[in-house]
Amino acid sequence: MKKTKVNEAHYTLGAKMVEFVGWDMPVQYSGLVTEHMAVRTTGGLFDVSHMGEVFVRGKDAQKAVQYIVSNDVSKLVPGKIQYAGLLTDTGCFIDDLLVYMIKENEYLLVVNAANLDKDFAWIAAKTAPFDVKVENVSDQYAQIAIQGPVAGRWLGEFTGIDLAAIPYYHFEIGKVHGLEMIVSRTGYTGEDGFEIYFISEDAWATKMFLALAEKGRAYDALPAGLGCRDTLRLEAKMALYGNDIDDAHTVLEADLAWILKLKKEGDFIGRAALQRQKDEGIHRKLIGFELIEKGVPRHGYPALCDGKIVGEVTSGTFAPFLKKPIGLAYLPLEKTEVGTNFQVKIRDNLVSARVVETPFYKRTK
C-alpha cells in the first residue's frame, strides 16, 4: 500500500487507517461527526497528499491546457486557480481538477488520487501535439489542507505570508515553517481554508503535520480524516468523481455549466458534443435532495417516480452539521425543479424525498 509523506503522523495521532485507492489513509481520528463539527466551527487538518500533481510547462502550455480542460484558462493570471473538468470527446468527465497558473508557460494540475495514472496518460497523449513538457510530480509533493473558520490564524502561526490577502481560489508561493510552499486558498469542505503543497523528506512532512496538529489544539481544531472530508464536501455540494461525476454523465448534466466555457478561444475536447447538447437540451440533471421520511440515502440507491426507476442516488449521507439525510441524484429533467417529490429505494422500502436548493450548506462569510 502506498504511504503519503505524512503517513507516520496518522499513527502517532491514533487515526483509524483504511485503504483508499491503494493508499494507507486516515478515515478518522477522534470520530467522523466530531471532526466534521470541528471543521464547521473551528478547524480541521487533513492529509491530502494522495492527490495527484501534474505540471504542464512550455511555450504552448496555455494552449495545451486550454485544449484539455472545460474552463477558460486564458482568464488565469499567475497566482490564480480554476476548477475545471478534464473531459472526454462526449463531454463527460475523465476527472475534475484544479488548474493553478504558476507563471507564464507553467501550469499545475491537481487531480484525484484514484484517477492519477489514467489522467496523466490522457494529459500526456492529448498534449503531445503541443510544445509542452508534462511531468507527474505526485510522489514528490505532500499536500495538507487546513480548513475551517480558524484556518487563517492557525496557519498564520507558521508563515509570514499575509494569508488574509490571498483571495479565494488564489495562491501565493512563500515560506511556511521555513520551507517554500504553494499556499492556496482552496478546499473541499465548504469552509474557508488553505491547502499547502511542498516538497520535502517524509520525516519533515510528518513533523510539519504534527506541529500543525499541536498548534491546532489552542483553537480546538482537530486532525480530520477522509470520513468527514466526504460528508463536508457533500453538505457543500462539491462533486466527487466516481459518485456524482464520471465518464457517463456530461458537464451539463452534472449541473456544472459554470466550469464550461463553450465560447472560449481555441477548440477543446468535448466542445462539439457539449455544444450540441446545449442546443438540443439535456434530459437529466444532478439535483440535491432531502429525505422527508427517516432513513439514510447512499450511493447507488434507485430513485423512483410513480413506481418506476428513473434515476440513481450518486452520493448520500446523514449530514452531520445539518442533521438530516441528504443526497445527490440524477433525475429526468422534468423532475428536477426544487420542491418536486420522488422516492428513494432503501433496501425494500420506498422513502419519500424532495428536490431542494443546493448547496445544502453555505458558510456565512
Added chain:
Amino acid sequence: MAFEDVKFTKEHEWIRIEGDKGRVGITEYAQHELGDVVYVELPKLDRLLKKGDPCANIESVKAVSDVYSPISGSIKEVNGKLGDHPELINQDPHGEGWLFLIQMADQAEMKDLFNHIQYQEYLKGIGGE
C-alpha cells in the same frame, strides 16, 4: 454488567437469556466501529427468523450495517426508544441500546455462540481489542 448469561456472535451481536427469550443488541466494539448511529430499522413483531438471518439495519453517518439474528425464533418486542434516540446504541450498547427481544425456537443453538472470554479472544484475533 454481568456477562455470564450473555453470548456473542462473530458479527458482534450480543444475546442475553431472559427465561425462554433472548434480548439482542450489538457490542461495544461494534458501536465503536460504526460510529455515530443516526437511524435504526428494526424487524416487525412476530417475524420468524432463522439463526444468522439479517433482521435489522443500523445506519451510521459512515455506512449501513446488517444485524444478524444470533438464534432462531420469533420477534416479541423491539426497542421503540431507538426511533427517536438511535444514539442510545452508541451510549449504552449493552443496556438501553438493545435492539429486540426474540422468543427462542431452540435453546441448544446458544451453545454455538461465544461466551464473554471467547469473544474477547476473538476480538484480539481481529485486532479489535
